[in-house]
Amino acid sequence: MHRKTITEMSASLRAGEFTSVELTRHFLERIERLDPELNSFVTVTAEAALAAAEKADQALQSGAASALTGIPIVQKDIFCTRGVRTSCGSRMLDNFISPYDATVTERLLQAGVVSLGKTNMDEFAMGSSNETSFYGPVRNPWDTKRVPGGSSGGSAAAVAARLAAAATGTDTGGSIRQPAALCGITGLKPTYGRVSRFGMIAFASSLDQAGPMTRCAEDAALMLQAMAGFDERDSTCADEPVPDYSAGLNDSLDGLRIGLPKEYFGEGLDPAVAASIQAAIDVYKGLGAEVVEISLPNTGLAVPTYYVVAPAECSSNLSRFDGVRFGYRCQEPKDLEDLYKRSRGEGFGEEVKRRIMIGTYALSAGYYDAYYLKAQKTRHLISDDFKQAFEQVDVIMGPTSPTTAFALGEKVDDPVTMYLNDIYTIATNLAGLPGMSLPVEPVNGLPVGLQLIGNYFAEAKLLNVAHRFQQETQWHRTMPENFA
Amino acid sequence: MSLDRSDVEKIAHLARMSLDEAQIDAYAKDLTNILNLVEQLESSDTDQVEPMAHPLHMAQRLRQDQVTEDNHRQEYQVIAPSVEAGLYLVPKVIE
Numbered sequence: 001m002h003r004k005t006i007t008e009m010s011a012s013l014r015a016g017e018f019t020s021v022e023l024t025r026h027f028l029e030r031i032e033r034l035d036p037e038l039n040s041f042v043t044v045t046a047e048a049a050l051a052a053a054e055k056a057d058q059a060l061q062s063g064a065a066s067a068l069t070g071i072p073i074v075q076k077d078i079f080c081t082r083g084v085r086t087s088c089g090s091r092m093l094d095n096f097i098s099p100y101d102a103t104v105t106e107r108l109l110q111a112g113v114v115s116l117g118k119t120n121m122d123e124f125a126m127g128s129s130n131e132t133s134f135y136g137p138v139r140n141p142w143d144t145k146r147v148p149g150g151s152s153g154g155s156a157a158a159v160a161a162r163l164a165a166a167a168t169g170t171d172t173g174g175s176i177r178q179p180a181a182l183c184g185i186t187g188l189k190p191t192y193g194r195v196s197r198f199g200m201i202a203f204a205s206s207l208d209q210a211g212p213m214t215r216c217a218e219d220a221a222l223m224l225q226a227m228a229g230f231d232e233r234d235s236t237c238a239d240e241p242v243p244d245y246s247a248g249l250n251d252s253l254d255g256l257r258i259g260l261p262k263e264y265f266g267e268g269l270d271p272a273v274a275a276s277i278q279a280a281i282d283v284y285k286g287l288g289a290e291v292v293e294i295s296l297p298n299t300g301l302a303v304p305t306y307y308v309v310a311p312a313e314c315s316s317n318l319s320r321f322d323g324v325r326f327g328y329r330c331q332e333p334k335d336l337e338d339l340y341k342r343s344r345g346e347g348f349g350e351e352v353k354r355r356i357m358i359g360t361y362a363l364s365a366g367y368y369d370a371y372y373l374k375a376q377k378t379r380h381l382i383s384d385d386f387k388q389a390f391e392q393v394d395v396i397m398g399p400t401s402p403t404t405a406f407a408l409g410e411k412v413d414d415p416v417t418m419y420l421n422d423i424y425t426i427a428t429n430l431a432g433l434p435g436m437s438l439p440v441e442p443v444n445g446l447p448v449g450l451q452l453i454g455n456y457f458a459e460a461k462l463l464n465v466a467h468r469f470q471q472e473t474q475w476h477r478t479m480p481e482n483f484a
Numbered sequence: 485m486s487l488d489r490s491d492v493e494k495i496a497h498l499a500r501m502s503l504d505e506a507q508i509d510a511y512a513k514d515l516t517n518i519l520n521l522v523e524q525l526e527s528s529d530t531d532q533v534e535p536m537a538h539p540l541h542m543a544q545r546l547r548q549d550q551v552t553e554d555n556h557r558q559e560y561q562v563i564a565p566s567v568e569a570g571l572y573l574v575p576k577v578i579e
Contacts, residue, residue, distance in 0.1 A: 345503060376536050
């Protein structure tokens with residue numbers, strides 16, 4: 001059952017081959033048996049899942065079901081879920097039972113999904129390896145000595161190991177696409193504002209965006225359909241119509257113009273990964289696409305720009321965690337300042353503290369122009385690069401990550417080396433564009449992700465481009481042996 | 485750019501965050517490395533460039549000044565560390 005895609009599961013549920021309760025039990029049994037090796041879950045909500053599955057079976061019987069009704073999925077533990085702990089991977093929120101649902105949570109539940117639980121993640125989504133979580137690192141199902149990527153590492157590992165049919169993730173600098181690449185699944189970061197951020201714990205508000213993490217593009221289309229759309233509770237949510245994401249999946253790619261930015265194929269890219277990406281591009285040529293070499297000349301500024309903008313916004317967003325209204329409070333504070341300082345000092349992990357301090361410094365008196373203002377200007381340069389590129393091409397392609405999954409512990413002590421891992425994904429967030437990662441030919445048994453970048457609100461085009469590739473190849477169907 | 489112990493202590497105070505004494509030197513080193521990475525921005529010419537305030541250049545949407553939510557105080561206070569009579573408790577601020 002777990003090997004099926006959402007579309008296949010949905011058909012089986014309708015044909016009566018199995019019920020949602022049976023499917024849910026099957027996944028819960030897999031989680032119990034296999035997850036101790038991966039640590040991809042923070043919380044498993046077995047009882048609530050079975051109750052939702054029963055309801056889904058009734059809806060299926062009565063014909064009031066959507067394509068997602070009865071499908072067991074998991075939520076990244078950054079999305080508030082009413083009555084369930086929402087930890088964001090942090091000691092700060094270890095005791096936080098959310099009093100409300102995020103819009104993403106609410107919309108997926110309305111669509112009839114069964115939520116199996118909450119997945120592990122880098123603390124407050126700050127990390128690229130899932131090693132900064134208060135609940136310990138997640139391991140990659142393709143090789144448990146390696147990282148799954150981050151920050152949505154639990155979601156990626158759970159989908160790759162078939163512990164759930166699909167997952168939600170969030171992406172501030174690559175946090176959906178990079179773990180999707182390293183775990184061999186399909187991940188989509190929509191256009192900034194496409195999906196509501198209400199109830200999604202904020203990291204960097206001008207960059208954060210939620211999206212689906214799935215087996216294939218066809219499933220991603222179904223998930224995004226349920227997640228996307230205007231929400232008056234998020235003032236940055238785009239009031240743009242939501243197209244039918246499944247309608248154009250099979251559109252011809254004849255004449256599609258693919259831009260390959262030369263900066264994404266330079267120094268630092270593992271040659272074996274480059275060869276895998278090139279082989280994928282050749283598949284597209286076979287489908288009638290044209291390849292154009294393009295340049296995004298300010299690519300080198302993306303990581304430095306991000307490490308001003310994201311920490312500055314995070315230092316502001318995370319000021320709400322003060323030990324007063326919710327979350328962690330230190331023992332026996334001697335005065336209010338002590339309460340703030342120790343609650344935050346004890347509640348946050350090291351990487352979160354580093355980023356809060358960088359942001360605090362960049363925004364402090366006398367430094368604003370040199371850092372934040374300068375970074376918002378270089379951000380404009382990066383964004384203009386894409387604007388010019390999309391005058392020549394329909395979609396941009398390149399690697400999602402410069403290497404395959406690295407070893408646990410390999411980069412965690414050197415923040416700057418870790419940051420450079422996101423070199424190909426960060427620019428997309430700075431520009432607010434949609435991006436996707438899909439599995440291509442592995443290297444030494446480890447997954448490789450092809451990144452697709454589209455123009456604003458071109459999610460349907462990205463899904464079409466990804467789906468056509470997946471009609472020609474089987475990489476999205478391969479599974480890690482120990483979890484087959 | 486290089487930060488020393490006292491810089492780190494000052495920044496941590498601004499952020500109202502206690503640090504483990506033994507880790508301050510490590511933070512100084514890491515933060516210095518990150519700021520050195522950020523310094524690459526200085527090489528770009530941005531004299532004629534406007535700062536980018538929003539990825540889609542949208543303006544902040546405003547809503548009508550009307551009450552749209554019920555009072556959730558009770559639900560919210562269930563998860564608070566310390567409350568009394570509907571108020572959040574903190575150590576005494578004024579003697």
